[in-house]
Amino acid sequence: xxxxxxxxxEWIRLDGDTALVGISQYAQEQLGDxxxxxxxxxxxxxxxxxxxxxxxxxxxxxxxxxxxxxxVVAVNDALADAPGTVNSDPEAGGWFLKLKVANRADLDSxxxxxxxxxxxxxx
Amino acid sequence: MRFLPHTEADxxxxxxxxxxxxIEGLFADIPAGKRLGGLVDLPVSKxxxxxxRTLGRMAAKNTAAASVPFFVGAGAYRxxxxxxxxxxxxxxxxxxxxxxxxxxxxxxxxxxLFEFQTQVANLTAMEVANASMYDGxxxxxxxxxxxxxxxxxxxxxxxxxxxxxxxxxxxxxxRMAGDMLAALPADPANTEDILAAIDDExxxxxxxSPSFYGHLIDLAPIAEKAHAAGxxxxxxxxxxxxxxxxxxxxxxxxxxxxGEGQSIGNxxxxxxxxxxxxxxxxxxxxxxxxxxxxxxxxxxxxxxxxLTLSTREQHIRRDKATxxxxxxxxxxxxxxxxxxTLLGEMGLERLAxxxxxxxxxxxxxxxxxxxxxxxxDTFFNExxxxxxxxxxxxxxxxxxxxxxxxxxxxRLEHDNAALRDLIVVASTEINTDADRAAYxxxxxxxx
Numbered sequence: 001x002x003x004x005x006x007x008x009x010e011w012i013r014l015d016g017d018t019a020l021v022g023i024s025q026y027a028q029e030q031l032g033d034x035x036x037x038x039x040x041x042x043x044x045x046x047x048x049x050x051x052x053x054x055x056x057x058x059x060x061x062x063x064x065x066x067x068x069x070x071x072v073v074a075v076n077d078a079l080a081d082a083p084g085t086v087n088s089d090p091e092a093g094g095w096f097l098k099l100k101v102a103n104r105a106d107l108d109s110x111x112x113x114x115x116x117x118x119x120x121x122x123x
Numbered sequence: 124m125r126f127l128p129h130t131e132a133d134x135x136x137x138x139x140x141x142x143x144x145x146i147e148g149l150f151a152d153i154p155a156g157k158r159l160g161g162l163v164d165l166p167v168s169k170x171x172x173x174x175x176r177t178l179g180r181m182a183a184k185n186t187a188a189a190s191v192p193f194f195v196g197a198g199a200y201r202x203x204x205x206x207x208x209x210x211x212x213x214x215x216x217x218x219x220x221x222x223x224x225x226x227x228x229x230x231x232x233x234x235x236l237f238e239f240q241t242q243v244a245n246l247t248a249m250e251v252a253n254a255s256m257y258d259g260x261x262x263x264x265x266x267x268x269x270x271x272x273x274x275x276x277x278x279x280x281x282x283x284x285x286x287x288x289x290x291x292x293x294x295x296x297x298r299m300a301g302d303m304l305a306a307l308p309a310d311p312a313n314t315e316d317i318l319a320a321i322d323d324e325x326x327x328x329x330x331x332s333p334s335f336y337g338h339l340i341d342l343a344p345i346a347e348k349a350h351a352a353g354x355x356x357x358x359x360x361x362x363x364x365x366x367x368x369x370x371x372x373x374x375x376x377x378x379x380x381x382g383e384g385q386s387i388g389n390x391x392x393x394x395x396x397x398x399x400x401x402x403x404x405x406x407x408x409x410x411x412x413x414x415x416x417x418x419x420x421x422x423x424x425x426x427x428x429x430l431t432l433s434t435r436e437q438h439i440r441r442d443k444a445t446x447x448x449x450x451x452x453x454x455x456x457x458x459x460x461x462x463x464t465l466l467g468e469m470g471l472e473r474l475a476x477x478x479x480x481x482x483x484x485x486x487x488x489x490x491x492x493x494x495x496x497x498x499x500d501t502f503f504n505e506x507x508x509x510x511x512x513x514x515x516x517x518x519x520x521x522x523x524x525x526x527x528x529x530x531x532x533x534r535l536e537h538d539n540a541a542l543r544d545l546i547v548v549a550s551t552e553i554n555t556d557a558d559r560a561a562y563x564x565x566x567x568x569x570x
């Protein structure tokens with residue numbers, strides 16, 4: 001269960017043919033206090049790069065994009081009452097949605113943790 | 124200094140860019156017969172006293188609402204507004220301040236908006252209300268869009284008791300958004316079966332109570348059926364004073380309550396500006412359009428007010444905004460707040476009771492006129508009568524006798540022959556026994 005990252009600071013973690021998607025530690029630090037997460041409908045089919053969710057902080061509202069193609073099979077309803085979980089535990093409890101991944105090989109094109117850390121050094 | 128920054132060269136460049144030969148070319152779509160051949164022949168100058176005389180003569184051709192027995196309602200109501208309301212809203216801190224873009228510096232504005240929201244939430248028995256919309260019709264259209272967002276469905280069901288102009292506003296917005304709409308036929312006799320129109324594609328059911336024709340609608344069973352189908356109930360009112368007498372929509376299960384607030388604090392003023400009221404449940408607050416003021420404490424623990432929710436507005440969220448409304452009807456909502464504060468809960472209830480009592484007296488009196496019938500079993504301060512003949516012509520004849528007797532339904536529902544003999548009649552606290560006697564006498568003469 002390795003975690004992959006995008007240049008837009010989403011993470012995706014595959015388990016079987018489903019994967020959890022959220023935003024990285026770096027992303028939550030940049031956004032500041034998160035006050036609302038707008039999640040997609042379960043059953044929604046997403047192409048890679050499609051808008052999957054919207055995260056709203058005291059500073060800004062930002063789109064969250066699908067790291068790979070897939071179908072939304074679950075969303076983290078707990079964020080409705082506790083959006084701050086995205087700040088306190090971004091890469092585990094603060095997950096946004098679960099995708100049934102269309103093609104597992106799609107994850108290979110994303111950064112692993114080491115590559116993402118190196119990418120963060122450049123910005 | 125003239126505020127016309129463009130030079131001839133600027134204009135020529137702009138015309139060339141859009142491919143139009145001349146300024147005249149911009150008006151090519153207007154038929155020649157509808158255009159003036161040149162400038163209007165106005166006198167070069169007139170003294171102030173001459174202008175007053177001319178305009179006074181023109182104004183005297185109108186039959187003003189305050190000058191005759193007046194029974195016109197159908198979405199805009201003539202009420203007594205205390206003189207103190209007008210005096211207070213003309214304080215320059217209120218009158219000249221624009222929508223706060225650096226909101227927290229305008230504590231006075233935020234405080235009255237907070238109090239306005241609290242009043243609207245209490246009136247409707249809802250958990251949260253926004254800082255106002257443009258008017259009742261646009262608030263209704265925004266409620267439909269919000270219901271689509273909440274339910275992720277795109278089909279609204281509109282009751283035939285909804286004000287025709289509200290229906291038309293919803294239709295316009297839905298058409299532009301590509302949404303579906305099931306608008307039930309006009310329902311003057313309150314016989315529609317709206318429950319049958321709710322299905323599992325329905326995002327919301329939009330019901331007005333009191334209806335356009337004046338009937339009070341029991342919202343609870345509609346809420347129950349809507350919720351069972353996964354839809355929301357949008358409750359609408361055009362006469363906010365009714366909420367001083369009837370069970371509030373929030374207590375009957377409504378998910379969104381919208382309406383017109385003009386009756387409190389705001390005169391008729393030819394149809395606007397008015398103030399739209401918008402309230403909903405806390406769980407939907409993130410999907411609510413408009414702005415929301417909140418109460419807080421500063422670093423030293425002192426009470427203060429903030430613009431709690433505005434990130435959904437277009438100036439921050441832009442294309443992610445829940446709505447294109449980025450402001451509110453500030454001065455009208457202030458007038459509402461001041462008038463409502465002067466009334467208080469008891470005052471509103473007494474005002475509502477007086478309205479209803481006057482309307483009952485009027486219905487009883489009109490019901491005695493031969494071949495006139497009142498359609499309503501229930502009403503607040505407005506009801507529908509059936510007259511023998513064309514309602515529009517009868518209203519014109521009544522106006523000729525110095526009585527403004529209501530709104531012929533055909534004026535708003537065009538091309539529906541079945542509605543041609545109906546008049547929507549309103550009676551508020553302003554009407555006297557003499558007004559009612561004048562109406563009955565005039566009606567007997569013209570029929």
